[in-house]
Amino acid sequence: MTTVSGQPPAAAAQDGQEDLRALSGRSTALFAALTGAAHVVETANPTFLALAGGEGAHPGVPLAQLLPQLVDQGVIAVLDEVYRTGEPATGRDVRVVLGTGPHAREARFDVTYEPRRNAGGTVTGIWLIGVETTHVRHAQLLMAEQRALLEQIARQAPLAEVLDGMARSIEQLAPQEVLVSVLLADPDGRHLRHGAAPSLPGFYNEAIDGIATGEGVGSCGTAAHRREPVVVTDIATDPFWAGFRDLAGRAGLAACWSTPILARDGALLGTFAMYHRTPRVPQEADLALARVFAGTAALAIERHNSEQAQRAAEAEAEAARDELARAVLAERQLRAEAEQRATAAAQLAEQMRAAAAAQAATPHPEHCQLGGAQGCDEPAEVKIADSWGDSAWGCPVHVEEAILNVRSVFIASEELGGLAAYVHR
Structure with a gap:
């Protein structure tokens, strides 16, 4: 079920005090009047009889017979001492195992043992009064x-x-x-x-x-x-x-x-x-x-x-801080590289201006420089250069030959206006 x-x-959650009361349980009071040295149960309340065995328990039987396990647990010995001396006794948190086998359970009691006396003062039995404290404990x-x-x-x-x-x-x-x-x-x-x-x-x-x-x-x-x-x-x-x-x-x-x-x-x-x-x-x-x-x-x-x-938030914040630090560092590196490139560009521009000025001040040769060992007496009309930075002046015939046979050669004649001027000469 x-x-x-x-x-x-x-609504289902009960007040804390109610739960504590439920856990503590109800205090169960028990009472029995025992008579004689054998501690015969003369009378007892229903709670005591229920603990002693329920419907099978009844007065007129010695306590040790109703609850034989009490013999080994010391309770009968205390009753014997009270009966013998006439001195009352108390027990706090007395441990008692009730029942046997799979139905056995441990219980705790606060117990008072009071001697019963006749008119002459002789001890004739014992009042046993107790409260079960199992749930409280x-x-x-x-x-x-x-x-x-x-x-x-x-x-x-x-x-x-x-x-x-x-x-x-x-x-x-x-x-x-x-x-x-x-x-x-x-x-x-x-x-x-x-x-x-x-x-x-x-x-x-x-x-x-x-x-x-x-x-x-x-x-x-x-x-x-x-x-x-x-x-x-x-x-x-x-x-x-x-x-x-x-x-x-x-x-x-x-x-x-x-x-x-x-x-x-x-x-x-x-x-x-x-x-x-x-x-x-x-x-x-x-x-x-x-x-x-x-x-x-x-x-x-x-x-x-x-x-x-x-x-997780701290780890995320730390990761964000690390990322920001990397971004700042990258920005600084880029800024430094840009400044370096700007400096290099300025230096190159200055070098180009100086080279141009030097070239303008130096007249080009009168005769072709591309005639080889035999030389060439033709006028130097066209300037050519290559990617390595080498340059020379030559006549149109030798310049054309150089362009066809030397890799990466290009016309670099300011006076003739570059390749277009050469083609339309």
């Missing part, structure tokens, strides 16, 4: 663990360490066996990733790592989708677990109660799940426990996400 709170997250221990977790969060312990410690503390302190799992939501809220699950099998954690959030996707996927608690009391028959039933069976899981972990603005952060190896219906204390620690997990996850965002 699957049950869902049916309330929006804000568990609540105190759980709250101590929560304070420790909050201190871890405050000192910025790694998220994995906080969540793993939280899961382990709940598993160790819960009255009945429970296996805790925390899944973390992706930024888009569409998938859940492994956060902590110290007691679940590795193959199970790997299989559900990355499951989608959605209606009918197990307890956690549905709780994340609905943003409200989802309680599956029997995995073997619940339709939400149709796709995961075999996996749960191999892991030995029979029930799963999942609570969404929500940020202060209602955004999904993950899920907090409590698994059980037998079908189970939660009590109010179980639901309060889930709410309290889902809230603690929310603080840890929000702090982690905030730190991650801050580190």
Whole structure:
């Protein structure tokens, strides 16, 4: 059977004091009048008889027969001492194991043992008055663990360490066996990733790592989708677990109660799940426990996400600063190169002006310089040059021959106006 709170997250979240009261439970008072050295139960209130075995317990039976486990736990020895000395005794946080086998449970009591006397003052029995403090003790221990977790969060312990410690503390302190799992939501809220699950099998954690959030996707996927608690009391028959039933069976899981972990603005952060190896219906204390620690997990996850965002922003800012520094350096290099090019251009222009002036002041030769060893007596009419900077004056015939046979030669005669003047001579 699957049950869902049916309330929006804000309404489903109970006041912190109410959760603490639910975790503490109701104080259970018990009373019994014992008579004789065998501590026969003369009369007792229903609470005492329920602890002693329910419908099978009744007055007229020695206490050691009703609760034989008390013999080894020292309670009968205390009763013997009170009966023998007539001195009252008290016990604080007395540990008693009630029941046997798979139904055994540990309980804690504050107990007073008062001697009963007859008219002559002789001790005839003992008044046994007690209050069960089991839930109170568990609540105190759980709250101590929560304070420790909050201190871890405050000192910025790694998220994995906080969540793993939280899961382990709940598993160790819960009255009945429970296996805790925390899944973390992706930024888009569409998938859940492994956060902590110290007691679940590795193959199970790997299989559900990355499951989608959605209606009918197990307890956690549905709780994340609905943003409200989802309680599956029997995995073997619940339709939400149709796709995961075999996996749960191999892991030995029979029930799963999942609570969404929500940020202060209602955004999904993950899920907090409590698994059980037998079908189970939660009590109010179980639901309060889930709410309290889902809230603690929310603080840890929000702090982690905030730190991650801050580190990402710092890295982005650092990258921007580095990019700006590179741009400034490049701009300086370009400016320096431009200044160098401008200087070189000015120097070249000055050299060209000087060369032009020198050439203007030096008359060209009278006769052709391109006649080779035989020489040429024709007038020097055309100036030619090459890319190496060499130049010479020659007659039109030898100039044409040079242009045809010497690579990269060009006409450089100012007087004739360049190649066009030569062609139309």
